[in-house]
Amino acid sequence: MAFYSALAESIDAYTGLSPVAFFTIVALMVGVYFLVSGFFVYPEDEAASKSSPPPPQQQAPPPEPFVPPEPVQVGDITLEELQAYNGSDPKKPLLMAIKGQVYDVSIGRLFYGPGGAYSFFAGRETSRALALMSFDPRDLNSDLEDLNEAELEVLHDWEEKFKEKYVKVGQIVSEKSKDGNEDENSKQIKENLE
Ligand code: HEM
Numbered sequence: 718m719a720f721y722s723a724l725a726e727s728i729d730a731y732t733g734l735s736p737v738a739f740f741t742i743v744a745l746m747v748g749v750y751f752l753v754s755g756f757f758v759y760p761e762d763e764a765a766s767k768s769s770p771p772p773p774q775q776q777a778p779p780p781e782p783f784v785p786p787e788p789v790q791v792g793d794i795t796l797e798e799l800q801a802y803n804g805s806d807p808k809k810p811l812l813m814a815i816k817g818q819v820y821d822v823s824i825g826r827l828f829y830g831p832g833g834a835y836s837f838f839a840g841r842e843t844s845r846a847l848a849l850m851s852f853d854p855r856d857l858n859s860d861l862e863d864l865n866e867a868e869l870e871v872l873h874d875w876e877e878k879f880k881e882k883y884v885k886v887g888q889i890v891s892e893k894s895k896d897g898n899e900d901e902n903s904k905q906i907k908e909n910l911e
């Protein structure tokens with residue numbers, strides 16, 4: 718009892734509290750410490766302490782990544798035929814032309830596929846639009862005559878990027894040279910005969 722009365726005296730001397738009040742306050746502080754530190758438990762610690770051993774988990778199979786088919790060469794193609802590859806037919810690749818060279822941009826379908834930010838480029842000759850950094854549909858052509866050096870340089874950079882990233886699968890031909898060396902006139906005659 719001598720120990721207890723000495724303890725009670727020193728608690729009173731240092732804190733001015735009765736032993737009961739002192740130990741109540743200490744107990745509350747300890748409680749608050751554990752309560753507050755419990756907020757900062759790492760999630761993995763919590764999971765580990767709650768579930769040991771971990772319950773057998775049903776792993777969902779990972780989603781199949783979309784793999785576009787290998788680029789197929791289309792060879793000579795007219796602007797009109799190129800339109801068929803604008804993304805409206807999901808079975809066809811996405812093609813896009815720069816300076817008459819046709820690239821398969823199917824791996825960039827997030828850009829050029831339906832709903833993509835640049836879907837209007839698909840199935841089109843895009844040289845002028847890229848050179849001018851233009852979204853105007855009237856610039857979807859290969860007309861470069863009035864462009865300045867800087868604009869042609871921009872186009873060149875785009876072309877380099879596409880050569881590097883995509884597979885070239887063909888080249889634009891004008892209607893008349895599509896089949897052999899026919900000129901527009903003889904083709905027209907042939908069409909009239911069909
Ligand atoms: C508001 C201005 C623009 C912004 C913020 C922008 C942003 C972007 C971004 C973030 C990408 C993705 C790059 C990557 O992940 O590789 C991209 C790609 C592209 N941008 Fe833009 N862009 C802008 C204007 C234009 C304009 C004016 C053109 C041409 C007319 C253009 C043509 C392209 C093309 C062709 C690609 C795709 C390149 C590829 O196939 O890898 N962009 N753009």
Ligand SMILES: *[C@@H]1O[C@H](CO)[C@@H](O)[C@H](O)[C@H]1NC(C)=O
Pocket residue numbers: 800801802803804805840
């Ligand atoms: C794609 O081209 C086809 C013709 O081949 C046309 O009917 C369709 O409207 C075009 N779609 C887009 C998104 O331009």
